[in-house]
Amino acid sequence: MRATRRQFLHFALIGAAVGPNARLARAESYPTHPVRIISGFPPGGINDTYARLIAQWLSEHLGQQFFVENRAGAGGTLAAEAVARSAPDGYMLHLTTSADAWNASLYDKLNFSVIRDFTPVATIARGPGVLVVHPSLAVKSVPELIAYAKSNPGKLTVASAGIGSAPHMYWELFRSVTGVDMVHVPYRGGGPAVTDLLGGQVLVYFGTFASTIEHVRAGRLRALAVTSAKRAAVLPDVPAMAEYLPGYEASIYVGIAAPRDTSSDIVERLNKTINLAFADAMITRRIADLGDAPLSLSTAEFGKLVTEETEKWRKVIAAGNVRAE
Numbered sequence: 001m002r003a004t005r006r007q008f009l010h011f012a013l014i015g016a017a018v019g020p021n022a023r024l025a026r027a028e029s030y031p032t033h034p035v036r037i038i039s040g041f042p043p044g045g046i047n048d049t050y051a052r053l054i055a056q057w058l059s060e061h062l063g064q065q066f067f068v069e070n071r072a073g074a075g076g077t078l079a080a081e082a083v084a085r086s087a088p089d090g091y092m093l094h095l096t097t098s099a100d101a102w103n104a105s106l107y108d109k110l111n112f113s114v115i116r117d118f119t120p121v122a123t124i125a126r127g128p129g130v131l132v133v134h135p136s137l138a139v140k141s142v143p144e145l146i147a148y149a150k151s152n153p154g155k156l157t158v159a160s161a162g163i164g165s166a167p168h169m170y171w172e173l174f175r176s177v178t179g180v181d182m183v184h185v186p187y188r189g190g191g192p193a194v195t196d197l198l199g200g201q202v203l204v205y206f207g208t209f210a211s212t213i214e215h216v217r218a219g220r221l222r223a224l225a226v227t228s229a230k231r232a233a234v235l236p237d238v239p240a241m242a243e244y245l246p247g248y249e250a251s252i253y254v255g256i257a258a259p260r261d262t263s264s265d266i267v268e269r270l271n272k273t274i275n276l277a278f279a280d281a282m283i284t285r286r287i288a289d290l291g292d293a294p295l296s297l298s299t300a301e302f303g304k305l306v307t308e309e310t311e312k313w314r315k316v317i318a319a320g321n322v323r324a325e
Contacts, residue, residue: 028269030062030090030265030266030269031062031063031064031090031091032064033064033091034064034065034066034067034091035058035064035065035066035067035090035091035092035093036066036067036068036069036091036092036093037051037054037055037066037067037068037069037093037094037095037256038069038071038079038082038083038092038093038094038095039051039068039069039070039071039072039079039095040071040072040073040075040076040077040078040079040080040095040099041070041072041076041095042070042072043070045190046208046210046290047095047097047254048068048070049290050095050124050125050254050290051068051095052068053124053283053286053287054066054124054256054274054277055067055068057273057274057277057280057283058270058273058274061273061276062269062273068095074107074324075099075103075106075107075163075164075324076097076099076100076103077103077107077110079094079095080094080096080100080103080112080114080118081110081111081112083118083257083258083259084111084112084117084118084259084260085112085259086259087259088119088258088259088260088261088262088263089262089263089266090258090262090263090266090267090270092259093121093256093257093258093270094118094256094257094258095254095255095256096114096118096120096254096255096256096257096306097252097253097254097255098166098169098251098252098253098254098309098313099164099166100114100306101114101306101309101310101312101313102164102169102309102310102313102316102317103164103324104310104313104314105310105313105314105317105318106163106164106317106322106323106324107324108323114306114310115306115307115310116260117259117260118257118258118259118260119257119258119259119260119261119262119267119299120255120257120299120302120303120306121255121256121257121258121267121270121271121274121299121302122255122256122270122271122274122275122297122299122302123253123254123255123295123296123297123302123305124254124255124256124274124287124294124295125253125254125287125290125292125293125294125295126251126252126253126254126292126293126295127208127209127251127252127290127291127292127293128209128226128227128228128232128249128250128251128252129166129167129170129206129207129208129209129226129227129250129251129252130206130207130208130209130212130213130216130223130225130226130227130232130235130238131145131170131174131204131205131206131223131224131225131226131227131241132197132204132205132206132207132212132215132216132221132222132223132224133145133203133204133205133221133222133224134197134198134200134202134203134204134221134222135219135220135221135222136200136203137156137203137204137222139224140222140224141224141239141244142224142225142239142241142244142245143244145204145224146178146180149178149180149181149182150179150180150181153180153181154181154182154183155183156182156183156203156204157182157183157185157201157202157203157204158171158182158183158184158185158202158203158204158205158206159185159186159187159193159196159197159202159204159205160184160185160186160187160193160205160206161186161187161189161190161193162186162187162188162189163186163322163323163324163325164322164324165186165190166206166208166252167190167193167205167206167207167208168184168186168206168322169250169313169316169317170206170227170250171184171206172316172317172319172320172322173248173250173316174206174241174245174248175320176316176319176320177245177247177248178245182204185202190207190208190211191211193205193207194207194211194212194215197221198215198220198221205221206227206250208291209232209234209235209290209291209292210290210291213234213235213291216235216238223235223238224238224239225238225239225240225241225243225244226238226239226240226241227240227241227248227249227250227251228240228241228242228249228250228251229242229248229249230242232291233288234288234291252292253295253305253309254292255295255297255302256270256274258270267299268299271298271299275296277294278294278296
């Protein structure tokens with residue numbers, strides 16, 4: 001039987017009226033079963049800590065289990081690709097970090113785009129690194145380090161946690177700004193890098209707060225600057241790099257992303273729930289203990305941050321001709 005024009009318009013109006021309500025109902029009922037947060041890093045590190053912190057919060061506030069699945073490898077790109085290719089239903093999320101922004105330029109042939117294939121959901125934290133040296137190195141400020149390096153090209157060793165790690169990127173930005181020549185020594189992780197730094201096998205390191213701050217406080221390492229634009233509350237007497245090198249700013253962000261085309265209602269529900277965490281003293285204290293600061297952004301603001309960081313690090317990586325191993 002052929003529907004009349006009046007019947008067609010009647011059903012169309014019903015659909016238009018019901019559609020938003022149906023979407024709202026789906027968002028309010030989400031999640032109806034456990035949700036996976038895919039992390040591209042091994043258990044036990046700072047990124048894994050953030051993943052588990054926010055998974056616990058979401059589990060407690062959305063009535064379903066959010067659990068972390070570690071898929072380490074290829075600088076986090078294996079995990080990112082798995083989420084990018086998953087169904088956009090809100091049940092597989094990505095622990096996204098600054099690594100995704102610089103991986104876009106470090107790897108020549110990625111099968112996904114951090115900007116095109118993900119929907120930004122919510123940020124969790126942002127934090128700088130800290131430039132530290134072994135106490136045997138006779139420099140006590142950033143200008144002294146630059147002068148020493150330029151007087152002794154190729155003689156200083158600068159460690160990193162591996163090609164494409166945050167310490168490596170911080171060093172590459174420093175090199176591009178100052179033009180100094182040091183020997184880059186990449187390690188398989190921050191732990192081995194800090195061990196050799198403490199032993200004096202390498203002399204310079206752009207470390208995370210979590211891996212270096214206790215050694216700085218104990219006098220085993222000397223902090224020359226934090227890599228943020230302003231001084232950090234946890235090391236108030238240590239200058240910001242920008243005090244010596246205007247415009248220098250290097251920090252990591254950590255957040256949650258979903259596959260492209262995930263329902264905006266689900267994304268907004270996750271964003272609001274995660275942002276509520278920053279009113280909880282336990283959450284903010286845990287983030288501060290890691291040397292970082294809570295970062296509460298809207299989904300649009302998060303998307304803008306990802307775009308800006310991806311372009312910023314593209315230029316740094318191109319200048320240093322850096323490629324993932």
